[in-house]
Amino acid sequence: MPLAGEDRVKLQSLQEWIALDLTALEAEVDRLLQSDDPMVQEICDHLAKGKGKRFRPTLLMLTAKHGSQSEPDAVFVAACIEIVHLATLVHDDFIDSAETRRGNATVNVKWGPAAALIMGDWLYSKVFALLCARGLFDAMRIVGMTTHQMSVAEMMQLEFHRKLDLSEEDYLTVIQRKTGSLIEASCELGARLHPDLQAHAPAFAEYGRKVGLAFQITDDILDYRGEDQRLGKPVGGDWREGRITLPFIAARRNAPRQEQLELERAVQLADDPADLWSDVHAFVQKHRGVEFAYERAHHYVELARQAISGVPVNPQQQILSTAAEYVLGRLH
C-alpha cells in the first residue's frame, strides 16, 4: 500500500476549530429528532444513540465559519444535512436488509420494514418543512436536488446489483450521486452562508464533489480490507449485498481473461454468490484492486484541493485542504 509517510489527519483536530458550532449542532440535531408521536420519538431516540462522525456538517461549518463562529443559519442547515444523511441510512439499511448500524439494531430489524420506510420519509420531510418554514429556500433548492440525485443512485444500485462487468464510469456516476452529491451540497451551502465566499460557491461545490468521490472510494476500499473494522460494518458487506465497487472493478480489469471467466462462472454456479467472498477477496488482492482504488481516491483528493486553490479566503482554503486529507487518512 502506498500509504506510508503520509500524515493521518484526524477529523477531531479539524473539529476543534469549530468546537462551539459542533456543540450547537448537537443541540439542533436533538431538536430535529423530536416528535409528538410516541413511536416516532422512540425511533428518534434510538437513532440518536448511533451518533455518526458528523463529517458532512463539519465540512459545512468549516466552510461557513468566519470570525469566532459560523453564520447563525449554518448550524441549522448543517443539522438538516445530517438528518438527510440519517434518512438515507435508514432507507439504505432497509434496502440492504442490514441488521446493525453503528453498533445498534437497524430500524427495519427493530421496528420492521414499514417503520423504516415511514421513518425515512419523516426525516426527509421534516427537513424540507423546516428549511421552508425558516425561509432558507436556497438550501431547500440544493437539498431537494441532492435528495433527488440520491434516489436515482439508489435505483441504479439496484440495477447494477452483482453486475460483474460494471464500468468504472457507471460506478463513479452512482457514487457521485449517492455520496458525492450530499458532500457537495454541504460545501456549497457552507460557502453560500459565508459572506465572503458566496462568489466562490461553485469552487466549494466542486471541492465537495471530489471529496465525496474520494470518501466513497475509501469506504469501498475499507470493505475489502480484512484487518480493518473501524467503520462498525463487517468486511465484505458490499460483495455480499451485491454491490460492485472500484477495488473489484479495477482487479477485474487487471485480471487475465481466463480468470475473469472463472470468477463469472463461479458466481453463476453458486447457490448464493455472497458465499464467494473469500474467493473474491483473494481475486481483488491478487490483481491489486485496492491499490488502484487508492490511487483514484488520492487523485480525487488532489482535484478537491485544486478546486479551491484559487480561493483567496483563508483559513477555509487551508483547512479544507487538510480536511480532504482526512478522507485518505481513514485508510491508515
Added chain:
Amino acid sequence: MPLAGEDRVKLQSLQEWIALDLTALEAEVDRLLQSDDPMVQEICDHLAKGKGKRFRPTLLMLTAKHGSQSEPDAVFVAACIEIVHLATLVHDDFIDSAETRRGNATVNVKWGPAAALIMGDWLYSKVFALLCARGLFDAMRIVGMTTHQMSVAEMMQLEFHRKLDLSEEDYLTVIQRKTGSLIEASCELGARLHPDLQAHAPAFAEYGRKVGLAFQITDDILDYRGEDQRLGKPVGGDWREGRITLPFIAARRNAPRQEQLELERAVQLADDPADLWSDVHAFVQKHRGVEFAYERAHHYVELARQAISGVPVNPQQQILSTAAEYVLGRLH
C-alpha cells in the same frame, strides 16, 4: 341509507369546467414522470398506466381558475400535488403489502420492496427539486409541511394496527393528516395562485380539510359496502390490513358490552384476525356503523361548504360547494 333524493355529482361534470387545464395537467404529469434512468422510467410508465381521477389537482385548478384558464403555475403545482399523491400510494402499497393498485400490479410486487421505497423517494424529491427550481417556495413550504404530516399519520397507523378500541378522535387525527392534509394543501394553494382569492386562502384551506375528512370517511365506508367495488380495491381490505375505521368505531360504540367483548375475544383467539372479515362486516351492519359514518361525512361536507360560504368570489364559491357533494356522491 339516508342517501335517497340527493343528486350525485359526477367529478367529470366539474372537470368539464377546467377541460383545458386538465389536458395541460396530463402533459405536466407525463413530463414529471420522465427519467434518464431506464429502471425509473420503466416504473414511471407503469405508474402512468394506472391513472387516478385527479381529484386533488381538480380541486386545486377549480380554485385557481379565473378567466378562461388557470394561473400558469397552477397546472404545474397541481401536477406536483398529483405526483406527491402517487408517491404516497407507492409507499402505502409497500406498507400494506398490496398486490394491485388501480387494476395493475403494485411496484413492490412487480419490482420488489426496495424499488417501491426508492421510487417513492424519487417522486417526492422530484417534486421538491422542481418546485424549488421554479421558485415556487410558497408551494414548497406547504407541500413540505403536508408530506411531513402524512408521514406522521403513516406511523400512527402502524401504532393503531388492529387497535379495536381506537377512539374516533385518534381516527380523525390520522385521516386529517393522511388524507385531509393534501386536499387542504390543494385548495389552499389554488387560492394562493388566484389573484382575487389570496386573502381567502385560510377559508379554502379549511374547506379542503373538511372535504378531505369527508373523502376519507366515504372511502372507509366503501370498504364496508359489499356491493360496491368501484374503487378497484377488494372490499374488507381495511380490516384485513388491520386498519380500524369509522364504521367499525361507531358500530363498536353502539354495540352492547357483551358483543364488544365477544368480538375482542374472537380477534384474540383467531390465527389470523383478517379471516374474521365476514363477522366484522355483520357486526358493523348490525350496529349501524356505516350509517353513523355517513352522517359524519355529510356533516364534514356541510362544514366544508360553510367554510367558503363567506367568500364573495364566484364561481369558486359555488362550484366548490358542488365539488364537496361529489364526495358523498361516490357512495351512490
